[in-house]
Amino acid sequence: MSTIVRSRPAGIASVWPALRRLADFRPEMTVERLALIAAGFFTLFCNGAFFRAVSGTGALHGHWSTAVSLVAMVGSLNVLLLCLLLNRWTAKPLLIALLLVTSVAAHFMSQYTVYLDADMIRNILHTDGKESGELVSAGMLPSLLTLGVLPSLMVWRVRLRHRAMGRAVMVRGAWVLLAVMVASGAALGSFQNLSALMRNHRELRHLVTPGNYLVSLGRVLADDQAGKHRPRTPLGINAHIAGRPMEARPRLLVLVVGETVRAQNWGLNGYARQTTPELSRLAPINFTQVSSCGSATEVSVPCMFSPWGRAHYDKDRVKHSESLLHVLEHAGIHTLWRDNQTGCKGVCDGLAFESFEHASVPKVCDAEGCMDEVMLQGLAGAVDRRNGDVVVVLHQLGNHGPAYYKRYPTHLRRFTPVCETSELGDCSQQQIVNAYDNAVLHTDEFLASTIRMLAAQTDRDTALIYLSDHGESLGENGLYLHGVPYAIAPETQTRVPMVMWLSSGFAASRGIDMQCMKREAQAPASQDNLFHSVLGLMQVSTPEYDGQRDLFRACSSAAG
Structure with missing residues (x-):
């Protein structure tokens, strides 16, 4: 019987030893x-x-x-x-x-x-x-x-x-x-x-x-x-409401903390595109020259709710101190933080907090998350359960990148073609801007809906303040997203939109001249003003209040 010898093909035989x-x-x-x-x-x-x-x-x-x-x-x-x-x-x-x-x-x-x-x-x-x-x-x-x-x-x-x-x-x-x-x-x-x-x-x-x-x-x-076991330093523990009649109607102030919206793409600021059509019809007070405290949420949000702001920013002091919301609580004003993001960054520690990050509300939520409208669900009931003055914070998902194309519903896909990937380098700058601007349209729609809801309130004087946390780079000079160290951050990351709206009853009770406010809104402002402006608007008396940084003071005839 003969033996059959199987040999590897010559090519494989030559490569095999090398592989071994x-x-x-x-x-x-x-x-x-x-x-x-x-x-x-x-x-x-x-x-x-x-x-x-x-x-x-x-x-x-x-x-x-x-x-x-x-x-x-x-x-x-x-x-x-x-x-x-x-x-x-x-x-x-x-x-x-x-x-x-x-x-x-x-x-x-x-x-x-x-x-x-x-x-x-x-x-x-x-x-x-x-x-x-x-x-x-x-x-x-x-x-x-x-x-x-x-x-x-x-x-x-x-x-x-x-x-x-x-x-x-x-x-x-x-x-x-x-x-x-x-x-x-x-x-x-x-x-x-x-x-x-x-x-x-x-x-x-x-x-x-x-x-x-x-x-x-x-x-x-x-x-x-x-700082793990370090308690927060109390702030405004003797705060109280001053100069307000006992029979005055209760007030509701909604603070909307925006996400990653930059001033340069804000329609109300004169942007070439109309990205704020709904707000334009409502004609709120629009501040055109507002700077942020930081170029990232982790800095800006705690900073804007502190009395020190960018001018005297100290990360350790801000992190371990109570915030504007705690001062309001000390003054007897109820607060509620509603969140469609990753938390309040310590601003609302120990206070009422509701997260919608994993909510499942039909039409506004899917497996990847919720549109910001989810935060309006049940808001009226949450406010009604609180007697007296209430301040509600709505923390948006907003324009959070790089997936801008996921930040707006289909009916707001007005600027095309859009970048439909998180890999921004695969898109043209115009595609990125188109997706980003569509997301700005969604913030415009959300703010307009909130204002209309507040205007319909019959048992409270209402107001809204919107302020974005920081801006965004969309490919200018090779920069994308945000978080560049503040000293070298471009204005696209540090210039942000700010809008205010007051019901006629709120403006009248505070003696605020709205035409005066619109003139004042053309002057430079910053996130440093938020803490003191909210205290002034709500007539909270506390040593932490600085009237020079209250944006309402120059146009208000009522005591604050």
Whole structure:
């Protein structure tokens, strides 16, 4: 009987040994050498946004030595960071985690010019699953695979060489010292140019990854731990209503906290498109020059409800103090926060709070969330259950990006074509603006509906104040979304719309001249004015009230 010999095709036979050798490839190296290779990888392949931003300042123009020094300095600092973080037991899992996170960070920094400072990290930590899901797209896959998954697989194949403890400590110390010396030498080599660069563009340090998010995360965790059991400082505990007759009708004030609407696209401000047709018919008081306290919700919302504002902003003090709503409660005014977002950022701690984030109301909600109209459901009943004056806050989902196309119902799809993806880099700027403007139309419709509901009230004097938390970049100068450090944030992120409406009964009871208010609304204002304007409007007397920042005072004849 003959033996049949099956042979592999010549092509496969030649490739097979190479594949076997690749599968068996498991290099052996020390932790320090692995740190050096990883630091080089991070520096050269994950810091594109940083080097592009530096180049954009003009600091490298004609200065090749400065470019070399900068690369050497960033590389050696990455070596230093990894030598301090990695050890024989944690090197591989920790480095894999860093690679995966850094690949995602590099994607967002390159696509949206995101600066990963402490405020941005705090925003990320407070983002819920629904919002995070909108940021995940197919556009992330190339970065995740090439900068995260593939390098992680290579790291997993590495065999780490063991050393005796004493020798390991000595070698690691030598590497740390060498990294410090190289970083210092690189900095001194182009000291004049690099010192000027970092002095004039301090925000650039928030683009150097992975150090940017690691340092910022450390700061956030340290702040949270320090204030974990720290009680809030009472504010306005002796507040009371003054100058108001006992027989006066109760008042209802609705504060609408907008999300990501910028002044430049607000129809009432003279925008080329009419994005506020409903409000235009109602002719409210529109403030045309309003600046925000921050460029992100985590800063702006607590700040606007504090007495200090941007002028005297101190994150720690604001975070651990009571807010405007607590002062109103101390004065005997009921408050209620209704939320279609990710919470009140501490502003309403200990007070009445209702979340509609996961509500299921027909026509206004679906599996992905609810339109802002959901917050008007049952509002009249909630107010009626509270005697006396009431202040209600409605926290919108508004224009929250990058999925602007999800922020409005079909009948408001007026500006086309629209960007129908969260990967804004795949759309033209006009498509992005079209989707964004449609979402502004929805805020206009929501505000008009709220005002009409308030105007129909027969047993209360009513008023509404709308103020967006911050603006948004829509691709101007390569910037998208928001959260750029305030010192360098463009006006598209820091100029916001503000609208006020008062019923005739409310205006009369407070002696407010509405024509005077419309003239005053042309002057510059800011979120700093909200705290004091609400107290003045509701006639709350407290030492925290500053009449100079009350927007109603100049046009009011009643005591406040």
